[in-house]
Amino acid sequence: MCPFRFLIGGANTLILKKNQGHLSESNLLRQLQKFLRFVKIEHTLFSLPLIFSGVFLASKEPPTIVMLVLILTAATGARTAALALNRIIDREIDRRNPRTAVRELPSGRMSLYEALVVLAVGSGLYLGSAAIISPFCLPLSPLPLLIFTVYPYMKRFTALAHFGVGLGLAMAPLGGWFAVQQSFENILPGLLLSLFTLFWVTGFDIIYSTLDELFDRTENLYSFTSRYGRTKALRISALLHIAAFGALALLFIFYIKALAAVPLLMVSGFLLYLEHKKAEDVELAFFKINAMLGFVILGMIVVGVYFP
Known part of the structure; x- marks a missing residue:
């Protein structure tokens, strides 16, 4: 038997195995991309700056790397669980919505x-990280999950569902605060930051709902846009963002007080204003401006706390 047949056969086997390996890697990459799209990993740009704003607001000394990693892990787990809950509960509604x-x-x-x-x-991941952070955080950790479980059902009977989204994300800075303070004492700064988040997120969720105005009316789903019309809904959103800036200003006046942070406070107000000027472009108003605003708030707090 010709020895070249063995060589050719062996080469073909190696090529086949190599191709199978490439296919396996390609399939794994596709699966990973699918899961990342499912949980909208880019939306963590909203919550992470708020969580770390709560962390640094509560910290007299910079937190340890271990603590920051645990908080990041908890935040990632909570965000993943929240998005998964929303997608699972709303899957039939999502199927009927062309968007x-x-x-x-x-x-x-x-x-x-x-x-x-x-x-x-x-x-x-979220609950395990909370347990490692401290025994104080673990009993509180189911609360955000409960809010994000209830929220998707709210839009079936009340336009106040927007506040469900706001309340869920308002837990983010409080979670960061509790991870450091591990008590309810002197909580007012954390509450003001949480109040800012509640009004801010509720306001931009109303802007986001303008994408589904017709669908929500057809399906009898509740939102400010479907109940009161786009114009009134955007006015309500603007009032909420004025209230959000008011909460942020109170936090600055009574707790931050750093002249170096004044420009960042002004930039945050401008971004809230710009969000409404660009409300027609939801991609810009909802995603890009909000992501920038979160990091501006984080920068303001870091400058105010560590560079007074």
Whole structure:
């Protein structure tokens, strides 16, 4: 038998195994991209600056690297669980909405079982990190998950559902505060930051709801936009953002007091204003401006606390 046949056969086997390896890596990458799209990992740009704002506001000394990593892990787990809950509960509504029908669950690219696994992993990561941070944080940690479980059902019977989103994200700075303080004492600065977050997030969720005005009316879903019309809804959103800036100003006047942070306070007010000037462009108003605003708030607090 010709020895070249063995060489050729061996080469073909190596090529086949190499191709299978590439296919396996490619499939793994596609799966990872699917899960990242499912949980909208880029939306952590809203919550992470708020959480760390709470951390630094509560810290007289810079937190340790270990503490920061634990807080980051808890935040990532909580955000993952919150998005998974929302997608699972709303999957039938999303299937009927042309804007959201392309999402992973309604389109069939992800199974309900896979979504439940994501929810379990995110929840476990969040609760486990909270337990390691401190025994004080663990009993409080289910509260945000409860809020994000209730919120999707609220829009089925009340336009106040926007406040459900705001309240859920308002837990972020409080979570950062409690991770450091581990008590309810002297909590007022943390509450003011949380109040800012409540008004800010509720306001920009109203802007986001303008994308679904017609669908919400057709499906009898409640939002300020579907109940009162786009113009009135945007006015309510503007009032909420004025209230948000008021809470931020109170935090600055009574607790931050750093002249070096004044420009950042002014920039935050300008970004809130710009969000309404650009409300027609929801991609810009909702995603880009809000992401910038979160980091401006974080910068203001870091400058105010550590460079008074």
